[in-house]
Amino acid sequence: MKDIEKIIRPNIARLCPYSTARDDYQGPLGVFLDANESPYENGWNRYPDPHQKALKARLSQIKGVPAENIFLGNGSDEAIDLVFRVFCQPGKDNIVAISPSYGMYEVAAATNDIEVRKVQLGENFELDTQALLNASDANTKAIFLCTPNNPSGNAFSNEELLALAEAFDGIVVVDEAYIDFCSEPSLIGKAVSAGNIIVLQTLSKARGMAALRLGMAFSSARIITLMSMVKYPYNINKAAQDIVMKMLESPIDAQVAEVVEQRAMVAEKLSAMKGVRKVYPSEANFLLVKVDDADAAYDYLIEGGIIVRNRNKVAGCKGCLRITIGTPQENEKLIELMSKL
Numbered sequence: 001m002k003d004i005e006k007i008i009r010p011n012i013a014r015l016c017p018y019s020t021a022r023d024d025y026q027g028p029l030g031v032f033l034d035a036n037e038s039p040y041e042n043g044w045n046r047y048p049d050p051h052q053k054a055l056k057a058r059l060s061q062i063k064g065v066p067a068e069n070i071f072l073g074n075g076s077d078e079a080i081d082l083v084f085r086v087f088c089q090p091g092k093d094n095i096v097a098i099s100p101s102y103g104m105y106e107v108a109a110a111t112n113d114i115e116v117r118k119v120q121l122g123e124n125f126e127l128d129t130q131a132l133l134n135a136s137d138a139n140t141k142a143i144f145l146c147t148p149n150n151p152s153g154n155a156f157s158n159e160e161l162l163a164l165a166e167a168f169d170g171i172v173v174v175d176e177a178y179i180d181f182c183s184e185p186s187l188i189g190k191a192v193s194a195g196n197i198i199v200l201q202t203l204s205k206a207r208g209m210a211a212l213r214l215g216m217a218f219s220s221a222r223i224i225t226l227m228s229m230v231k232y233p234y235n236i237n238k239a240a241q242d243i244v245m246k247m248l249e250s251p252i253d254a255q256v257a258e259v260v261e262q263r264a265m266v267a268e269k270l271s272a273m274k275g276v277r278k279v280y281p282s283e284a285n286f287l288l289v290k291v292d293d294a295d296a297a298y299d300y301l302i303e304g305g306i307i308v309r310n311r312n313k314v315a316g317c318k319g320c321l322r323i324t325i326g327t328p329q330e331n332e333k334l335i336e337l338m339s340k341l
């Protein structure tokens with residue numbers, strides 16, 4: 001297991017986290033006069049569980065990793081921010097990230113005053129792990145990757161990612177927001193044992209709970225402890241904890257299967273259209289589509305009532321729209337509009 005002790009920010013390594021009276025004593029209790037809450041029961045008057053024990057126990061069963069290897073955040077975005085706050089010294093350290101990729105890595109880096117060294121993916125968005133290592137130096141605390149990658153849609157092989165984590169002495173963050181739609185298996189098992197891998201997943205995409213804001217990080221117990229020390233104590237509210245718990249009982253397999261099937265259908269139809277230059281292969285619930293004039297196509301679709309993501313100005317994505325796979329009816333409407341582009 002990789003040793004990450006020496007790359008923790010010194011102030012975090014010294015941190016004594018906020019604790020509650022209910023952390024100090026864990027026996028059977030009936031009268032709660034410790035937290036200055038309202039005593040009048042209305043269903044919401046008590047603080048939520050800061051450790052989200054029930055939810056983590058359920059997710060531990062679903063994901064097949066121990067609860068001590070799971071961090072829950074207010075969306076994956078919280079976990080991304082915490083990687084910076086735990087490991088990166090503002091104004092001094094840097095991270096390496098693939099480009100094009102998810103915009104939040106750069107925003108979180110900027111708010112934490114951390115330099116981002118971007119390494120461009122290949123023409124068809126292939127990964128060059130040696131280029132990532134070459135871009136790193138003694139102050140590089142983390143390498144951020146996303147697989148399947150947003151906005152390109154392709155996935156990287158687990159062997160490549162594991163070899164990178166083996167060769168790199170910092171943290172490798174693997175964002176698996178779209179893993180449910182992907183043929184490559186998740187790396188969460190390796191994240192538990194490697195010591196320097198953090199896998200991010202979310203309930204916002206395939207699980208259909210974007211409004212509830214629940215992101216997950218899977219890593220070594222040590223890294224999960226560090227992230228938990230730095231987070232706000234009550235970062236997941238009780239409404240979210242309770243509703244997620246219930247919604248986890250509804251299977252999503254049929255929905256995921258339908259999206260994957262529709263993805264192939266939409267890709268095939270779009271590929272045959274004259275205004276479409278290329279549909280990139282996708283392992284996610286969206287397609288990156290290169291058209292003759294992306295700005296014009298974007299405006300045209302808006303006029304027809306469909307909003308997509310215009311990626312024309314993103315490095316490596318010139319002429320591209322990112323189109324989410326919708327319901328079969330929505331996809332039909334898209335195809336109909338696009339055929340008249």
Ligand SMILES: *Cc1c(COP(=O)(O)O)cnc(C)c1O
Binds near residue numbers: 175201214
């Ligand atoms: C959508 C998305 C997320 C999800 O973020 P949440 O804060 O959990 O909603 C994370 N990473 C990537 C790459 C995404 O596209």
